Amino acid sequence: MAVATPPGEGGVAIVRLSGPLAPMLLKRLHGRVRPKWESHKLYYGPIVQADGQVLDQGLVTWMKAPHSYTGEEVAELHLHGGQALAQLVVQTCLIHGARLAEPGEFTLRAFLNGKLDLTQAEAVQQLIQSRSQIAAQLASRNLTGYFSSQVEGVRQDLLHWLSLLEAEIDFGDEVPGLPLDQSLQRWGRAYEAVDRLLQQGQSGKILADGLRTVIVGAPNAGKSTLMNALLGRPRALVTEIAGTTRDTLEEPLVVAGVSLLLVDTAGVRRDSQDLVEQMGIQRSRQEAEQADLLIWVVDGHATEPPDPDFYQMVFERPHLLLLNKKDLGLAPWTADDQGRLIGLPISLAQGADELWPALEQLVRELVGEQSDVMRLTHRQWETLLRARDSLQSLGETLEAGLSAEFLALDLRAAVQALGQIQGLDVGEEILDRIFSTFCLGK
């Protein structure tokens, strides 16, 4: 038994009971004797305590097993909102012998009773935990089995390939082996598909959790000015003195419909003597390494190009390079050999308007096509990664020119991983496929 509505003041509070005793409890709580109870019908009447005292007037309903969310007998009491009242009803239920549900227990029971598959059950958990509207939308897409069907598509392709390999092994006399170019084609298709699913999951994560956008650069390059310009209000302390920002600052921002968590960091320079500043620099590096998106601000007017150590870290990640202080004239190193600028010229002191289109485009690229975005659970993500690792190793086995049984080892692992997302077994399925595809037998 649990209160099924969120805590706080609301119009209605619902107490839900699940299990074989739910209908009996419901009759005790409902203060009116009814000769007949019908499933899935609302009844109005008093709700009473164990001693018969009336607590509230409300609606009650009973859902007969297995036609309920959990697949068990379910009873619901719809009360007037308010924590105190709901708690009183809960206490009454406890007196009657009910037990408080563990978090997620109703969903667990629904899964155990076969009402939801694993992916759907996980989606429900996500839906409940969603903080933003977009996260909720993504979770509900999972609930309808969008992700399952995508995974199943890839799994079926791999299973077909596996059945070809198994036929080649067990019926070598009758079934010719698959030519290498065809194997490579199949491999490429599967790898891309799994990779795409991971990508879509990545986009989903971004949409639901937001992009961690870290602003980095040398001291006094204009990082804090940028932060303030983006936010449209002063948030960071801006001074002429290099090294003013010693700790990181975090602020939310919405770009192209995606929420960004903007992180301003201490400037990174190699020769700082100040201990506090050194610690700040250390944190900046850590921040940069965990970023989904980096904005690197450099002083384009400076005579020296920025720290080359920093190049690599930035260029390995999605990033935007800003050549600040263009109004003062850009130094020669800001252009490459062909005379093209290596970043976006800007003058942050005069505003960040020129920055918006570039930032929006980058965010859109990162999120990808919103129509195929998915929100994956940790388990789904891990299992997909395992499938991709198996496919990676399959690619190596193919390259090494090893024979069908070795390919089958990796392929089976990939099929298994994809099957685990939905909870399926492979054994008999492969034989079924072999015998429905080939005319075999002596």
Place this chain on the structure above:
Amino acid sequence: MEIKTDVLVVGAGHAGCEAALAAARMGCKVTILTASLQQVARMPCNPSIGGPAKAHLVKEVDALGGIMGQAIDETHIHIRMLNTSKGPAVQALRAQADRPRYSERVKLEVVSHPNIQIHQDLIQELHRHQGEIVGATGATGTVYRSGATVLTTGTFLGGLIHMGETSFAAGRSGEPPALALSDSLRACGLELGRLKTGTTPRLHRDSIDWKAMEEQTPTETPLVFSERSPLTLPERQLSCYLTRTTLATKQAILANLHRSPMYIGLIEGTGPRYCPSIEDKMVRFGDKDTHQIFVEPEGFDVPEVYLQGVSTSLPLDVQWDIVHSIPGLEKATILRPGYAVEYDFVHPTQLQHSLEVTRLRRLFLAGQINGTSGYEEAAAQGIFAGINAARRASGAETVELGREQAYLGVLIDDLVSRGTSEPYRMHTSRAEYRLLLRQDNADERLTELGYQWGCVGSSQYRAFCDKQEVSQREYERLQNTRLKPADAERATELFKTPVKPGCSLYELLKRPHIELSQIRRFEALEELPQRILERVEIRVKYDGYMKRQDDEVARARRMEDRELPSNLDYSALRTLSSEAREKLGKQRPRTLGQAARIPGVSPSDIATLLVHLKQARLCNTP
């Protein structure tokens, strides 16, 4: 008359002979009953032994001291290795037997064993006493009293032969069926099912135009199944031939489907998917115009030739038309027609992993009675049933084999956990640890166990230990020997691949296309026996893949080690699906791993069981 014996074996086919010989080697007094003394270890269908997964079973039987490998090594007319383009795990030997000589060879082994008595008799009734089978009565009126009984009835149990519109009760062409035994098994509470299998017409050797077909030549290098056979090339071998069906074949069959007992519903048993009749092939794969046919001699001095791929129960006149429509067989004479046979089997989910019947102690089943097909599958179950019957008769606990130990373990677990609805044949794809269950290491997997159980003799065991010791020494030597600069230079030149000084021989052997024998020649060392070279080479070259499978075994162990309480009341677990409740309650799997393999038990049922086990543990800890 009354005969007392330790182990009673009913049937003298491949399962019965291995069961009797294993129990006899273990020191038991064995009595074999056969419907006909002239028909021991016969091959009523395909005259060949081996092939993928089947050869693996033969090797396992051999590793446990069985006769099948030695017998076929001594009596084949053609042997070759299949899947030679693939790795060691799926390469498989296949031999064409000299049919009469093979049977004679096995029969000699059986009748000359001092612990074995063989009688011609048909079992009518099993004797049950307090849930145990303690003996049987034969058609001769003889009463047999036994410590354990092994039934290997083949296609004789309720056997019914179909040929066109005619059908008659028989176990095999020209032999009587065992009809009363089915009733006796049912009376003991066992559930029986019905299966079907078929065989092909046999042709006269001299009526075939051999030149019109594609020749398949046997091996030119020595190949043997048994570790105990000398590795030599046979003096004489015969070729097999390949031809194909034509459009005329298809027409002849489709025009006569209404006369096929399969298609007019005379046959109720389920046939094997992997061995469809020719009429099945034409109907199910109507888009294919031609099918391969293998033409195989049945012996050096045998006129019959086997027509692999033409299993049929069509009437005889249609069989003539079919044969004559095939290139090379236009003028062929049919000596024996093809036919289909239906027979009873015991649903194997009623067995333990020891092959003992769950509710009838001391009764063991092996071979086609368990729903399998194939000589190798039968022999493998036979030897294991024999081992366990001998243990039961002498008061020892029965033993089991895991899926990671042997194809035999996979076979038995599939049967016992999953059951079967068609004649079950072994495929390598059924073994999830295929790379570990190879032909070449069957002895490593089983011979030590066999020696402990008493079914492996001391000379076989000593030879095995010697082989292991020499292999291990060579393996360590390869790891510990590093190349000096001059040798590395010489090796670079010889193997045409850059070799650095300090490189170990082990690392060198790991590279593709370098063989151990080459390395030993390079070192000017004398050659080691072929079997040892092979063992060491495989161990080095496929090391990484073996380790991966070892990890998988370890992972699966977690499920296999989770024991389900034997008193668990599944009917009380309302969260299980009703199908799972029923199947789990009936089969009572010993572990969660076994439960997961039962069809109808879904992953969410397993999740429920896991939750239940966890709760039960919580309740039991104070």
